[in-house]
Amino acid sequence: MKPFIVSARKYRPQTFKDVVGQRAITNTLLNAIENNHLAQALLFCGPRGVGKTTCARILAKQINQDGTQSEDEDYAFNIFELDAASNNSVDDIRSLIDQVRIPPQVGKYKVYIIDEVHMLSASAFNAFLKTLEEPPKHAIFILATTEKHKIIPTILSRCQIFDFKRITVKDAAAYLKYIAEQQGIEAEEDALHIIAQKADGAMRDALSIFDRVVSFSGKQLTRKAVTENLNVLDYETYFETTDFILGHNIPELLLLFNKTLALGFDGHHFISGLASHFRDLMVCQHENTITLLEVGEGAKQQYLQQSRKTSKAFLLQALQIANDCDLKYKTSKNQRLLVELTLMKLASIDFDGQKKNPESVALDRKTIEFIAPASFFKGINKPTKKENPKGSLTDLEDQEEETAHIQEVISKPETLLKNEEGEKSVMANESEVQDTSALLISGPKQATGVAQEVQNRIVAKKIDIKKPVKRVSGLSISSLKAKKEHELKKKDNSIDESQLPNEDFTEEVMQGHWADFVQKIDDDGRKILASNLHSDIPKLVDKTTLWIQLPNDTMKKEIEREQFDLIEYLKLKLNNHFISLKITVNEETAKKFAFTPEEKYEKLREKNPAIDLLRKEFDLDL
Numbered sequence: 001m002k003p004f005i006v007s008a009r010k011y012r013p014q015t016f017k018d019v020v021g022q023r024a025i026t027n028t029l030l031n032a033i034e035n036n037h038l039a040q041a042l043l044f045c046g047p048r049g050v051g052k053t054t055c056a057r058i059l060a061k062q063i064n065q066d067g068t069q070s071e072d073e074d075y076a077f078n079i080f081e082l083d084a085a086s087n088n089s090v091d092d093i094r095s096l097i098d099q100v101r102i103p104p105q106v107g108k109y110k111v112y113i114i115d116e117v118h119m120l121s122a123s124a125f126n127a128f129l130k131t132l133e134e135p136p137k138h139a140i141f142i143l144a145t146t147e148k149h150k151i152i153p154t155i156l157s158r159c160q161i162f163d164f165k166r167i168t169v170k171d172a173a174a175y176l177k178y179i180a181e182q183q184g185i186e187a188e189e190d191a192l193h194i195i196a197q198k199a200d201g202a203m204r205d206a207l208s209i210f211d212r213v214v215s216f217s218g219k220q221l222t223r224k225a226v227t228e229n230l231n232v233l234d235y236e237t238y239f240e241t242t243d244f245i246l247g248h249n250i251p252e253l254l255l256l257f258n259k260t261l262a263l264g265f266d267g268h269h270f271i272s273g274l275a276s277h278f279r280d281l282m283v284c285q286h287e288n289t290i291t292l293l294e295v296g297e298g299a300k301q302q303y304l305q306q307s308r309k310t311s312k313a314f315l316l317q318a319l320q321i322a323n324d325c326d327l328k329y330k331t332s333k334n335q336r337l338l339v340e341l342t343l344m345k346l347a348s349i350d351f352d353g354q355k356k357n358p359e360s361v362a363l364d365r366k367t368i369e370f371i372a373p374a375s376f377f378k379g380i381n382k383p384t385k386k387e388n389p390k391g392s393l394t395d396l397e398d399q400e401e402e403t404a405h406i407q408e409v410i411s412k413p414e415t416l417l418k419n420e421e422g423e424k425s426v427m428a429n430e431s432e433v434q435d436t437s438a439l440l441i442s443g444p445k446q447a448t449g450v451a452q453e454v455q456n457r458i459v460a461k462k463i464d465i466k467k468p469v470k471r472v473s474g475l476s477i478s479s480l481k482a483k484k485e486h487e488l489k490k491k492d493n494s495i496d497e498s499q500l501p502n503e504d505f506t507e508e509v510m511q512g513h514w515a516d517f518v519q520k521i522d523d524d525g526r527k528i529l530a531s532n533l534h535s536d537i538p539k540l541v542d543k544t545t546l547w548i549q550l551p552n553d554t555m556k557k558e559i560e561r562e563q564f565d566l567i568e569y570l571k572l573k574l575n576n577h578f579i580s581l582k583i584t585v586n587e588e589t590a591k592k593f594a595f596t597p598e599e600k601y602e603k604l605r606e607k608n609p610a611i612d613l614l615r616k617e618f619d620l621d622l
Contacts, residue, residue, distance in 0.1 A: 007207040011179055016058055019051050020175045020203055021167035028162070029059055038063065039160035041132050041141045043117075045148040046164025049202030053115060055164075056142040060111035063140070078107045085119045093124045097131045100139045110139050117143040118150035125152050132158045166201025169193060169294040175203065176210055180221065185214060187221035190235075190296035194226045197294065233265060235299050238277035239306060245318070245346045246309055253343050267339040268329045275322035281307045282315045285621070311621065314349055321345050500577040507540040513573040514538050517566055529562050544578045546570075549586040556583050597622045 013019045016026035032038040042059075044052040060079045082096065096112065104110045120128070132141060132155065143159060145151060173189070173196040180187040195213065199206035209230065217225035227234045237260065244253040260270050283289045284307035293300055325342040332338045514533070522530035532555045536548045550556050559566075563581055571577045601622055604611050614620070 007211050008204045013054055021171040022051055025162050040135050041159045043159035043161045044144045049204030050164045052144040052164055056113045063109050064107035078104050079111050081113045084114050085116045088120045090123045090127050093127045103138050113142045115144045118145045118147045167203050169196040172196035172206045185219050185221055188223050190223045190298050191221050191226040193296045198230055233273050248347050250344055250347045253347055267335050271325050271339050278315050278319045317349050318346055501575045502578055503575045505574045517569045532558050545580050545582055547582045549584050556585055
């Protein structure tokens with residue numbers, strides 16, 4: 001059985017054309033040989049495994065060829081390799097200098113390759129200076145190092161420097177594919193890209209990893225086999241994590257992280273890989289940056305599909321959160337909790353890049369207490385607001401709501417206003433209010449003095465607002481007493497139904513008292529009930545039935561549970577004890593509180609079609 005030779009030795013390049021990823025340097029050296037412009041001291045510097053020593057050997061071989069030698073000629077007598085890591089003393093350099101004086105027996109040049117030259121001592125460097133500056137015509141020195149900054153400046157100034165770059169993932173994957181074909185191995189493109197990424201720009205490391213994975217999987221090299229053997233997280237883990245984040249699925253997200261920890265990966269590796277995944281999704285957002293995505297074609301299509309589900313604002317926010325976790329991980333005492341908290345924050349980001357705030361919807365329709373100055377009454381004679389068939393307000397709502405409200409308030413016997421000291425007070429009597437209402441309706445000229453007339457008729461009589469009913473436990477004796485009293489009230493009311501007042505009232509007057517009740521409970525601190533009652537304007541279905549529409553069942557149940565105080569208040573104010581409340585749920589009213597970006601864009605495009613040209617001109621996304 002033939003001995004096994006590692007791929008790094010077996011497939012070491014024999015010509016400059018075979019060198020991977022260093023096209024600029026190899027072309028420069030070829031042109032220097034052809035034009036006889038080759039310097040006598042060369043310095044090859046760069047990271048490990050990128051071809052420094054290989055290029056030095058190819059150069060030493062080619063400068064001695066004159067076309068008459070066989071292809072197998074390696075000029076071993078003309079090439080001297082010195083490992084500076086183990087031969088770094090002054091005596092070693094002096095021995096080298098003595099050998100340099102002897103001309104070559106075969107060929108034209110003697111080439112001295114000094115590897116890891118930065119390991120030479122300071123005395124050895126100084127002893128080498130003179131020979132390096134003025135070597136014999138037949139001697140060429142090639143110094144190779146991975147740490148150029150450790151070489152003294154006097155050496156650097158005497159050498160022609162070539163900086164080798166890291167080999168890109170694309171070039172390394174292409175060379176690995178070539179080697180796999182030479183060995184008859186069927187390799188997935190994504191698997192080769194993972195090996196190339198793991199090598200971190202070093203071709204020798206990539207070939208070593210390739211040999212190890214082939215020994216594990218045989219002739220079929222799959223992405224799953226590579227990830228298992230190299231102990232790296234597969235792309236699918238991060239794709240699945242991102243899907244859970246976009247779906248705000250926190251439980252599944254935490255279970256996936258626990259599964260990752262069970263496979264032997266630490267949280268730092270997971271969160272840094274997730275940040276890189278977000279970066280790759282950001283790269284896919286624009287056509288010009290897709291080339292920065294260093295993955296196979298199969299994985300690239302998955303990245304492109306998932307990038308369409310995310311917005312730039314979301315990715316920027318997610319990158320910031322993941323990067324903060326990466327920075328805090330080493331100093332955290334509870335590292336698992338830190339990563340789990342980061343995942344929960346990521347799952348709480350909405351698609352527009354902002355964290356979801358449930359209170360924003362509740363505060364959206366928050367009422368503001370408004371006391372109109374005298375100048376406000378000048379524009380009081382405006383068209384009243386109208387309603388469309390669905391019951392929602394028209395576009396004039398914002399401008400006409402206060403006007404209609406003032407007309408309704410002044411038309412009531414007990415108008416709620418504020419005096420100059422900020423205290424609540426009421427009108428003196430009903431006749432004065434009616435006179436004021438007549439002044440208001442008479443026309444715009446008389447409307448100017450209405451406000452002053454109202455202020456003159458305000459008396460410092462504070463309103464007696466009922467305090468909120470004290471709530472008791474459902475299992476206490478107090479609750480049983482309260483329930484019994486409530487039943488007695490209901491019986492008393494049912495006994496005298498024929499003698500109870502049943503006066504007619506208008507929808508406008510009813511709506512005014514409704515608004516007064518909402519304001520009263522809002523001042524008492526019952527904000528939730530006030531907000532629910534304010535979500536729709538009540539309508540009069542028949543003489544005694546009031547009707548409101550609510551966006552959801554939760555608001556309906558809240559009002560049904562607290563409607564007793566409202567009905568009693570309206571019965572007293574409207575002098576009609578047969579009033580009832582009808583509550584329905586209309587899902588269409590809920591849609592006006594939240595719109596998707598696509599719906600907003602369609603509305604804007606209906607108003608101005610030119611917005612499409614703006615989006616296409618600047619290549620904007622929703």
